[in-house]
Amino acid sequence: EGESTVSITVVGASGDLAKKKIFPALFALFYEGCLPKHFTIFGYARSKMTDQELRNLISGTLTCRIDQRESCDDKIDKFLKNCFYHSGQYNSEADFKQLDAKLKVHEGGRLANRLFYLSIPPNIFIDVARCASRSSSPAKGWTRVIVEKPFGRDSESSAELTTGLKQFLSEEQIYRIDHYLGKELVENLSVLRFSNLVFEPLWSRQYIRNVQFLFSEDFGTEGRGGYFDNYGIIRDIMQNHLLQMLALFAMEPPVSLDAEDIRNEKVKVLRSMRALHLEDIVVGQYKSHVRGGVKYPGYTDDKTVPSNSITPTFAAAALFIDNARWDGVPFLMKAGKALHNRRTEIRVQFRHVPGNLYKRSFGTDLDQATNELVIRVQPDEAIYLKINNKIPGLGMRLDRSNLNLHYADRYSREIPDAYERLLLDAVEGERRLFIRSDELDAAWAIFTPLLKELELRKVAPELYPYGSRGPVGAHYLAAKYNVRWGDMN
Ligand code: BG6
Numbered sequence: 001e002g003e004s005t006v007s008i009t010v011v012g013a014s015g016d017l018a019k020k021k022i023f024p025a026l027f028a029l030f031y032e033g034c035l036p037k038h039f040t041i042f043g044y045a046r047s048k049m050t051d052q053e054l055r056n057l058i059s060g061t062l063t064c065r066i067d068q069r070e071s072c073d074d075k076i077d078k079f080l081k082n083c084f085y086h087s088g089q090y091n092s093e094a095d096f097k098q099l100d101a102k103l104k105v106h107e108g109g110r111l112a113n114r115l116f117y118l119s120i121p122p123n124i125f126i127d128v129a130r131c132a133s134r135s136s137s138p139a140k141g142w143t144r145v146i147v148e149k150p151f152g153r154d155s156e157s158s159a160e161l162t163t164g165l166k167q168f169l170s171e172e173q174i175y176r177i178d179h180y181l182g183k184e185l186v187e188n189l190s191v192l193r194f195s196n197l198v199f200e201p202l203w204s205r206q207y208i209r210n211v212q213f214l215f216s217e218d219f220g221t222e223g224r225g226g227y228f229d230n231y232g233i234i235r236d237i238m239q240n241h242l243l244q245m246l247a248l249f250a251m252e253p254p255v256s257l258d259a260e261d262i263r264n265e266k267v268k269v270l271r272s273m274r275a276l277h278l279e280d281i282v283v284g285q286y287k288s289h290v291r292g293g294v295k296y297p298g299y300t301d302d303k304t305v306p307s308n309s310i311t312p313t314f315a316a317a318a319l320f321i322d323n324a325r326w327d328g329v330p331f332l333m334k335a336g337k338a339l340h341n342r343r344t345e346i347r348v349q350f351r352h353v354p355g356n357l358y359k360r361s362f363g364t365d366l367d368q369a370t371n372e373l374v375i376r377v378q379p380d381e382a383i384y385l386k387i388n389n390k391i392p393g394l395g396m397r398l399d400r401s402n403l404n405l406h407y408a409d410r411y412s413r414e415i416p417d418a419y420e421r422l423l424l425d426a427v428e429g430e431r432r433l434f435i436r437s438d439e440l441d442a443a444w445a446i447f448t449p450l451l452k453e454l455e456l457r458k459v460a461p462e463l464y465p466y467g468s469r470g471p472v473g474a475h476y477l478a479a480k481y482n483v484r485w486g487d488m489n
Contacts, residue, residue, distance in 0.1 A: 004111035004141060005038035006427055007103050011128055012119035013043025013054065013085065017148070021179075022117060023058045025419035030079045031072060034424050040106040043085045044099060054085035090120065091127040096135040103138070113141035115426055121227075122150055126164035133168040146175040146426055149240055150231055154451055155444040162437050175426045176435040180241040180344075181248075182418030182425075184407075185377045187433070189248050189346075190257075192375070192383065199373075202350070203325075209370065210330045210483045211249065212347040213242040220286060220338040220466065221313065225302035232311040234283075234454075237335040239447045243270070244435070245346060245377075246331055250321055259431040263439060270442035272323040276450035282462065282473035283454065284314030286338035289465035296338070296466035312454075312461045313337040316474035318481055319446070330481040334474060338466045344377040347486035358388065361398045368400065372486060381407040381415060 008026065010018050029035050043054045062076055086102060088095025103114065116132050118125055125147055136143060147165070152158030165174055180186055193199050202208065215237050221228040228236065244266075251265035288298035300307050314336035321331065350371040362369040372386040384402040391397045407415065425433055435443075453459075462471035469488070478485055 003038065004036065004113060005040065005107045006036050006113045006115065007040040007042060007106060008115045008117065008423075008427075009042040009044055009099065009103075009132075010117045010119055011044045011090070011132075013045045014047055014049070014057070015045075015119050017119045018043070018117075019057065019061050021417070021419045022119060022423070024061050024063075025417055025423050027058075027062050027076070027079050028416065028420050029424055030082075031075055035427070038110060039082060040103070041083045042099065042103070043083070044088060045085075046087065046089060048087050049085050051084050055080040055083055058083055090124045091131065093131045093135045096131040100136050103136075107139060109139065111141045112138035113427075114138050114143045115146065116144070117146045117423075119148065122147075122152070122161060125161060126168075129165050129168040142173075142429070144173050144175055144426060144429075145169055146177055146423075148177045148179075150235060151176065151440055152444070153231065153235065155441065155448040158440060158444050162440070171437055174437075175431070176437075176440065177422055178240050178244050178435055179418040179422060180377075181244055181433040181435075182420075182422040183377055184415045185375055185381050185383070186245055186248065187421070188383075189245070189375070190262075193249075194253060205325060205327055205329045207350055208329055209349045209351045210332060210481065211246075212345075212349070212483075212486055213245055213331070213333045214343065214345045214347065214485075214487050215242060215333075215335040216339040216341055216343050216470075216487075217337050218339060218342045218467070220297065220299060221302065221305075222297070225299075225304040228313075229305045229309055229311045233313050233315050233335050233337065234317075234447060234451060238315060238317065238333055239443055242333045242335060243443050243446070246319070246333075247439075249346065250326060250331070252325070257432070259434075262432055263436045267436070267439050267442055269321060269323070270439060270446065272321050272326075273442075273446050274320045274322060275446055275448070276317060276319065278450065278453050278457070278459065280319070280477075281315060281317045281450060281454075282471060282477045283312035283459060284336065284464050284471035284473070285309075285311065285461035286313050286336075286466045286468075287463045289467055291467055298466065299338070310458060310460055314339070314461070314464060314470050314474075316470075316477050317450075318477060330483055332478060332481070332483060332485075334470070334485065334487075336464075336470050340467055340469055342379065343487070345487065346375040346377065348373040348375075349483070349486060358398055361396065367484065369398075374486070 010022050012018060026041060059076060059080060086099045118128055152161050193203055247266040247269050251269045254261040254265045285299050288301055289296050299305060299313050300309055316334040319331040352366060352370055369388055374384050376382040384404040386400050386402055388398050389401040391399050422433060462473050464471045
């Protein structure tokens with residue numbers, strides 16, 4: 001009596017995301033004791049598989065990463081006993097009806113809550129939402145559906161997807177994931193800003209010169225070319241991951257930490273942003289490069305990518321927020337694949353100290369003397385502030401040093417994967433880190449005009465060698481706004 005169960009059905013269970021992220025995250029939650037006592041995990045996909053085969057597939061992806069000194073084989077076994085598989089078509093209500101019957105057996109008449117994770121291409125989202133909602137009749141509990149981008153290709157197709165899903169699900173049931181919101185340092189953004197007096201008052205055009213959102217990966221689109229070529233880096237990274245970080249960074253203080261209050265502020269700031277056009281952007285595409293005797297492939301060398309593709313694998317953009325707080329402050333974004341390193345950072349460059357007494361000590365390059373706050377989201381999480389400091393000694397020489405919060409030194413706990421936090425939130429009904437539909441509309445409104453212009457004018461990307469720092473065009477773009485990329489120093 002009063003007991004409830006949760007079932008989590010991963011639709012698209014044999015896909016990459018499920019294997020790499022979803023199952024390991026579910027296990028980590030189980031390991032930490034975060035899943036309810038009665039839980040069932042179902043894999044759903046078209047291929048035929050037995051429960052045991054799914055378990056083998058899952059167990060191959062699990063490691064005892066939380067405490068590697070202790071074996072966790074018994075926990076893995078317990079976890080796997082709760083994992084099952086059902087094979088079916090994505091558009092068959094009858095197949096989902098059979099799943100429903102199986103779920104009911106596990107639910108055993110308890111209050112039944114059901115979470116569906118749609119780890120599938122967006123063209124079948126609506127089919128699955130229809131089948132899952134029409135053929136699912138859990139005992140009174142909630143039904144929620146997690147969907148993952150791409151949410152369309154532009155404003156129109158995104159709106160269609162939203163309308164389609166809402167035929168079968170209410171907005172409250174839809175959990176749109178942007179996994180960057182589940183990253184530890186992204187969640188920390190609000191804490192850093194709103195609970196530190198030394199930051200909060202500085203968070204405006206009065207003290208901040210520009211803000212940079214930087215994303216780089218040191219590998220290309222190998223193996224995902226088919227998906228990627230349809231979307232490109234602007235839709236893959238900027239319109240969602242970087243823009244979400246920007247919204248959290250720049251929003252007005254929310255009334256409270258409640259999901260609706262936070263999302264209201266995010267929508268507001270997104271709606272205050274100017275739409276992007278061609279002059280605000282530089283696009284690039286990586287080409288093959290030989291280094292140390294190894295030949296790294298170019299983007300169009302991928303068999304699944306048309307040889308004349310002009311899809312950008314790199315982009316740099318300048319965005320503006322037309323409100324009182326941020327008027328005139330450039331928010332720069334840079335995102336690229338096949339660059340020289342893998343890193344995601346937010347860099348906040350502060351203004352010059354008016355009438356700086358030590359101006360002379362910096363020679364001609366005063367820009368080198370401004371403070372910069374760096375939030376390194378990954379890897380090797382850190383927050384550091386560049387300050388001016390006297391070099392110890394009898395003379396008066398200054399340099400820039402870092403006040404440094406390095407997570408690996410400060411905290412011994414392992415940082416959870418973004419999917420762990422987000423899955424837990426979805427189970428608990430916490431919607432703060434999920435994207436509301438009006439937020440999504442506002443995000444598309446910023447990027448859609450640009451994406452259309454790029455396609456209409458067939459803008460050719462600037463080629464850059466695999467493993468390089470990207471096209472030089474990015475520097476000219478920044479220079480237009482008197483900005484230097486912080487990661488180039
Ligand atoms: C995904 C993109 O959303 O994020 C990928 O589709 C990208 O192209 C990935 O590689 C990056 O995520 P993370 O967590 O590895 O930085």
